[in-house]
Amino acid sequence: MSDSNGMHRLDVKWQGLFKDSIDSKPVGYNGSPVTDRALSDTAYYECAYMCPACDETKRFARKPLYPILFKIKTEPIMTKFNDTDCVIFNLFTCPKCHRFFASLKQFGTLDLRDEQLMKPGNYIYPALRELALISEPYGYDEWKALVSKTNGLAIM
Numbered sequence: 541m542s543d544s545n546g547m548h549r550l551d552v553k554w555q556g557l558f559k560d561s562i563d564s565k566p567v568g569y570n571g572s573p574v575t576d577r578a579l580s581d582t583a584y585y586e587c588a589y590m591c592p593a594c595d596e597t598k599r600f601a602r603k604p605l606y607p608i609l610f611k612i613k614t615e616p617i618m619t620k621f622n623d624t625d626c627v628i629f630n631l632f633t634c635p636k637c638h639r640f641f642a643s644l645k646q647f648g649t650l651d652l653r654d655e656q657l658m659k660p661g662n663y664i665y666p667a668l669r670e671l672a673l674i675s676e677p678y679g680y681d682e683w684k685a686l687v688s689k690t691n692g693l694a695i696m
């Protein structure tokens with residue numbers, strides 16, 4: 541579905557907006573990857589972030605490991621969070637807890653580009669680890685349907 545600007549609209553049950561809540565996978569990460577058949581033959585690929593909502597894999601005397609998020613690159617997409625129109629880009633999902641995550645470009649009328657890092661024509665928006673929209677966990681069938689629907693928003 542598109543709005544009058546031609547931007548896609550995505551209905552995801554967003555649970556909250558989290559700051560600095562997502563860690564990158566550690567160097568030399570060797571946890572057994574969690575994946576799901578629903579992600580095969582899609583543009584989703586394993587990225588560098590760990591799921592902040594899942595239980596960790598306990599490792600004796602070492603940092604705990606969490607499932608890795610899968611990512612698709614997208615054009616800007618409109619979505620609603622708490623009745624506020626937001627513009628998001630790049631979607632992520634966790635194959636274990638079935639949540640979605642999104643990077644934010646705009647919150648209501650507030651453009652989130654970082655003025656300090658701004659160069660002409662090259663705006664830097666917060667990375668997922670800095671600011672993330674996090675969804676509720678979905679039931680498997682609903683998650684699978686959303687993976688398939690959002691896969692259509694991927695830019696290759």
Ligand SMILES: [Zn+2]
Pocket residue numbers: 591592593594607634635636637638639
């Ligand atoms: Zn998870």
